[in-house]
Amino acid sequence: MSLSGPDRIAVDVKSTGTKIAVPPDVAGGGIVARYMVELAEPGRVRTILELTAPAQVQQAYILDAVGDQPARLVVDMISDTPEHFAEKVAADLAASAANQGVPPAALSTDPGTHGSVPAVRPLVVIDPGHGGIDNGASAPNGIQEKAITLAFALDLQKLLVDSGRYDVALTREDDTYLTLNERVALARANKADLFISLHADSFQQSEIRGASVYTRDEKATDVLDKVLAENENKSDIVAGFTMPTTEPAVVDILVDLMRREMRKSSYIAAQALVHQLEPSVAMRRFPVRQADFFVLQAPDVPSVLVELGFLSNASDIANLQKSEWRERVVGALARGVADYFDGMQKQASE
Template sequence: MKKVVAVLTLLSMLLLLLPAMASANSQIKLFLDGTELKSDTAPKLVNGTVLVPIKVIAEQLGSDVTWDKPTQEVTVLNEGLEIILHIGSKDAEVNGQPYKLSASPLIVQNRTMLPLRFIGENMGLKVLWDAKNHAVLLQRSEPVQPEPPVTEPAPPEEPGTELPSDPGAVLAQIQDIYLQGDSVIVQTDGAVAPSSFKLDNPDRIVVDLPATDFLPDFLQYNGSGSLVAPYSGEMAVDHPIISKLRFSLYSEEENIIRIVVDLKSKSNHQVTYDSSLQQVIISLTAAVTPPSSSRYKVVIDPGHGGTDPGASGITGYREKAFTLAVGLKVNKLLEQEPRLQVIMTRTGDTYPTLSDRSALANNAKADLFISIHGNSLVGSKATGIESYYLHQNSGAFAKIIHKNLLAATNMSDRKVRVENFHVVRETKMPAVLLELGFLSNASDEAKMKSESYQQKCAEAIVQSIKEYFNIS
């Protein structure tokens, strides 16, 4: 599947925060890994998009920025990534691929101002908004300094810790809360140190998360409807032990988020934090185990097929052949798992439409959807594995499967990404789309043609499914 090198995720988080940003009169500050970036031209909010002086960021990242005044063209070069933008135009290019920006670059006080999220995410930076300090926070994927270890959970009598006043200290944000087997998963975007205790009459488990905030679209996603106090809500669940989940901003001063698990009957529990997945896991150790006859439905979707061959490799190897080979290997492995029921969108050289694929999964009321693909970018040396998802309920599985694929294949890490692909958008269950290498790269293609690489991918996919459903 031909795909862009750098994916635009000009969605949700920062845009949902714009009302709060616009309402403040103070100057927007800019931080990189906790250090304030000084510039004679501050970031600007223009028509709902934050523009930043590119020079100050580029200098910190070792990037080269050139501006051709006659053509009003800005070029940013960073580790093989070429970004071309035009002053006053929303048209841009990333490694030769066209993009449409949310706002046009501008010249302000002789400084070139570019859309922050576009530049940040294409350079591998995470973009956050610190409403308390009216600051944009940029974080590198690989911190310059080792991150401090996660502290031990506070005792029940003293849940949470006070948030440091340093603007560079970023609040972890809650992206989603959902059930996974007999565990409640709280998906965050940063490290947290949870504490917990139990209450009786009625039975419930209370988990406090210090130095934590809600991601704005999490609140909207769960139906709160606005970003105003008291930042609370609840979710009814279908579970033999849990009756509902509640969440609220327990302490605004100390930024403590409280999660309450209301129980139908008494249950022991354990609260852990998985730093690799950035998840708080509330496990019910005495919860009822589903009967052995209960089977999770997993849809495996070998991309393309039939009249749609997909991408073509250096030697002419077709993407549709690779995806089917991996898909059939996954199918064979899953057939050996009594707790898993596999549903294939195709088992031969046929072409189900994208709508056919998503409808099959939805009609079957599947528990998981995995679409398998091969990448291509002609004229580029791009290599490695990418994992895509869209909806919040898919993020946890995307991280699990990406982690296992990298470990099994030793391929380059091209990250877990968010993209609006049809099969991950239209499916109602957690869904991912996997790009398992670049057919346009001779080394990647040679691996993708081999039975051993296909088997490694298949085994990693099955391992991830079992890990996600907690199947031993």
């Protein structure tokens, strides 16, 4: 079905479920400006493609799931003349109105609330690293990373909830073990707007200290970060699980676009957090870093990993156990989260 103002093409698909995972709006290229998915009515899922220029559908079909590739809706489109597109819009509206017994005007509603102030609070998922059988790093005095990350996560949750601006969920609220994939899946299933994984790992080089914030990239900032991520990714093996699988190579251009968009947002979030942490606590040199952390792999959720400090450094160990230092760090993280969402909201309304 073709719609105008802005030019859109809607593709309806029969669905057996009543719930759908709605991807965030995606900035596209070429003919499609962005796309949205909604439940048109029980049993019918509608994908709306917002166009940059008039276009018509050549063919649309469903590809069944193969192996680890999910089922896909493929829509082939070609450019159209404004006149022909307008004719299609009028014809589709008339046909639709005849089917549903509603006046055509009811169908040309606003395509969405994109750009306006969101009515719902953003969801922040905080992921206290490790837990249960997986202790994470340990300091010589016996203090364990899993306990530190949980203490920081609970405090950060409280601060964010108290601000009234966010919904906040934790991947674990006690000493429970979760696989890396389960942490990612929880954020994705709840359509989190920001995923923050908290850690306090250790290096062999005990002189390395300070806080840093990571985003995901296959290429690590340096060799130490590469080793750090490799060790972190082994936490599933520690607990007797197999290595988590990375997402399949991207063949779907929309997923690829979404992933690139998320990496950009993740980087902006990392910068916002570092900007607030820097005046408050000791930081590593070049505190915005990249490494291939599995836990940051969600293609549809901006994700960052905060290394609060290192349990291999005496000064960091002392700080990580002080409640005053924890308050300072958590306060800075909360301000960074606020700056990130302020920036995103401003960008969306421009």
